Amino acid sequence: MRRWRRWGFGLALVVGSVLLLDRLCPPDLSRFEAVAREVVDRQGRPLSMLPVRGGIWRLRTTAADVPPSLLAMLVAAEDRRFDWHPGVDPIAVLRAAGQWIAAGRVVSGASTLSMQAARLLEPRPRSLRAKAIEAFRAVQLEARYGKQGVLSIWLTLAPQGGNLEGVRAGALAWFGREARDLDPAESALLIALARRPEALRPDRHPVAARAARDAVLAIRAADAKGLSAADQRIGLASAMPAGRQAMPHLAPHLSRSLEANGIRVPTTLDAALQRSAEALAEATLLRLPERAALAMVIAEIGPREMRALVGGDWLSASRAGSLDLTRAVRSPGSALKPALYALAFEMGVAEPGRVLEDLPHLFGGYAPENFDRAFTGRVTAATALRHSLNLPAVALLDRVGPFRFAGLLRDAGAAPRLPARAAPSLPLALGGAGLTLRELTGLYAMLGGQGMAAPLAVQPGPAPELHRVLSARAAGQVAGVLVQNFPGGGPTGIAWKTGTSWGGRDAWAFGFDGKHVAGVWIGRPDGTALPGATGLHLALPVLAQIFSRLPAAPLEPMVVRASTNDRSADRLRLVFPSPGAVLRRDDEAMSVTLRAQGGQRPLAFLVDGAPLPAEPARREAAWHPPGPGFYRITVLDALGGAARAEVRVVEPE
Structure with a gap:
């Protein structure tokens, strides 16, 4: 009885010591928690990612983020008894110890996935002391976070070559897609990379990388859950990645500006449309004048949510690429x-x-x-x-x-x-x-939304509180009037309007159909003029291409008939100068353009009875007053109609 008491006391002491040590020395999860911030679209697809300090691409990854075949190969290659050991595999420990004693050196390790996770959390030089700490940490991790937690740590921190850490980062960089979409051969390469990330980089050591990948595919392939013999054969024939691909970098201006409460930042954008809009902007910039920039906003009218946003040329210093030009205050023309x-x-x-x-x-x-x-x-x-x-x-x-x-x-x-x-x-x-491009696009969303206004959202949230600022009838009338064909061709049923500020500093185009609204701005960020630039010639063709990329939701044009019964519109009138006008003669070369309206052409212009040269098809003529005084201006049409005005020309004081 005393022996059992001593055993019980000893066991309790050991358990208590372990629990106390666990409390006093919790695992350091700082590396696991320091992951890249991910900006995602409305469906959770990645738009842009911001690396952690030091430029490390480390993305949070769980078992649910990878295919079952990857987990099966990982366990088969690294820790066959992972599902039942408590963090340390006693069978592997005994085997490694026996081999060490027999050979007088380390022949094989006893590291489990849990111990590897501990080492990834707290890297240390390889030694027996480090192994002992890893063993303790492995048991600690299993007790605290379970098998799924251990897998998440390994999948998040496993090195993938260069500044890549974690299976998701490896999948995006080496294959250009999410880890969940990897095939068995691709999964095997990432597992192999974690063992020797620099020696097996496929862009630098493709032969070694292929051999290591094929070895992972071959390890107990028949027993690996989720990996069939056919999968293995396909994997062995798969090509290696030729090089590293860029990490997602869509909507960079927006991604940098959003406040994040976590590592995953949701937006209302659509990744496919955003990619298409950025490609359109890039192609357009090649045709624009020097230092000219472009910004665009595309939104869905119903929910008042942005679906794409291009703030400028992110990589161009001459075009103020770091500035979000959708927020720039400009003249709307x-x-x-x-x-x-x-x-x-x-x-x-x-x-x-x-x-x-x-x-x-x-x-x-x-x-x-x-x-x-x-x-x-x-x-x-x-x-x-x-x-x-x-x-x-x-x-x-x-x-x-x-x-x-x-x-x-x-x-x-x-x-x-x-x-x-x-x-x-x-x-x-x-x-x-x-006004800004965002504000003006919201204004056109109001016109396309039957006079109901609300801010355009860029992050998901409660439904917008719409409030009426115009009657549905008035907004609908303007929409119907603006439905017209694009001058250079394009989709039909779009209500559009252009704008040009003084000196061509700002070229605008806005449009909406039954579902979407879009706005385009082109100009120089420093506010200098673009001589000859207009919204019609610069911005409108871009707007037409935007709507060609959107699902059709055409509006009906309005057929307008003049509502006046006043037939005086056809009467001959002298528009300028008006009767009694006083014209200042600033210099001897002064030229006055006489203008008429109505009447039957050709028109004849006379000053004090003397005809002036004029083109028969035009309704204007140039007159050079010979000096100060009173003059009688007359215009005659082909039917004998006449209009007159007495004017005075004076010298400047």
């Missing part, structure tokens, strides 16, 4: 006009078929002109919007009020940035404010 027209439609100030005047007009001290410095005369609101005419837009803003329009933009999540202490004014109609 005419890209705000659709929202302005929608507000005018809602207020009853205009309708798509209502006739507006595109004629010279002075709004206080503000005298806007069209892009081509010409005037169209009387046009429908739909035509004025499609052709991006400036005078009708400014006239509409004058009627709806700049403050009300700025309020609409703010409510839609696109608050215009104005100069310090400046109030919204008429130039807002033509882009006299600052």
Whole structure:
């Protein structure tokens, strides 16, 4: 009885000592926990990865992340009794000890997967003391985390050559795909690499790597669960990887900016669409002027979630590649006009078929002109919007009020940035404010979403709280007006609008269909001009290619008919100068362009009864006043109609 008590006391003492030692010396999991941050798309597919300190690619890997055949080969090659030993294999220990005694040297090791995991967590020089510590740690790991935990440690930390650690990192770098998609031969290579990662790198030592891989395939292949003889034959015939592939690096601007609460950062992006968008951007940049950059946003209107985002040319210093240009504040040019027209439609100030005047007009001290410095005369609101005419837009803003329009933009999540202490004014109609590509794309999502606004999300979360900023009717009218064919061909049923800021500094194109909205910006990040650049010629072709990559969800175009019964649109009128105008003669070479509207061509222009040279097909003529004084200007049409104006020319004071 006393003997049994002594045995019991001794056993209790040993167990207590082990438990106390476990408490006092817990395993150091810092290497296992320091893994690369992974940014994934909406389906969990990798977009981008950020390595741990020192540039090590170490990716968290569990048994569920690898194929069963890999686990079967790993156990067969490294630890046949892994499933039942407590961390240390007593049979392997006895065998190794006997061989050591018989040969006087170490013949074979007794290292288990658990002991290898302990060594990967805390690397030490090889010695008997290190082996003893590894044995203790192996038992400790098994007791604390179980077999699955031990496998996760090994799969995460196993060296794969160079700065690669873990089976997932090895799979992505050597084969360009996730570990779960590896075939048996590929799995065998990664298991072999863990033994001698530098000596067996397939890019440097392909012959040795192949031999080591084939040896793993051959080890107890018939007994390895999940690896058939056919799999083994296929594996032996598989080619070795020719070189190392780049780690996932999609959406780099977004990936660097996201705050992470864990190692896995979810986004709303779609990896396939993101890859396609980046390829399109790369091809487009080759055709752009020097130092010009490109940014784009693609979103799904229903959930208001971004599906692709290109912030710029990540690798180009001359194009400010490190900056996310989707957040850059730039002048929108005419890209705000659709929202302005929608507000005018809602207020009853205009309708798509209502006739507006595109004629010279002075709004206080503000005298806007069209892009081509010409005037169209009387046009429908739909035509004025499609052709991006400036005078009708400014006239509409004058009627709806700049403050009300700025309020609409703010409510839609696109608050215009104005100069310090400046109030919204008429130039807002033509882009006299600052906005970002993200904000403008959200504004067009509102128009495509029947007047309901919400921020565009880039990370998953609760459904957006949509709020109405425009009536569905007004938003739908603008959408119908903007549905038009792309000039160079492309998908149909897309509502689109371009914009160009002063000097070609910013070229924009925005579009939406029944499901997606997209925005494109092209310009120089430093704000210098791109002479001759326009949204129509630079950004719109890119927008067309974006929608060619998206599933079709076409919108119906609106058929617009003029709603006015005023037949005076055909009457001959002298548009400029107006009766009573005073013209300042700044120099002797002063030239005044006389403009007429209506009437039957050819037109004849006369000054004090003397005809001026003019092309028969045009409605304008150049006049050089000979000096100060009063002049009578007359225009005649082919049917005998006439229009006159008395003007005065004065010398500068």
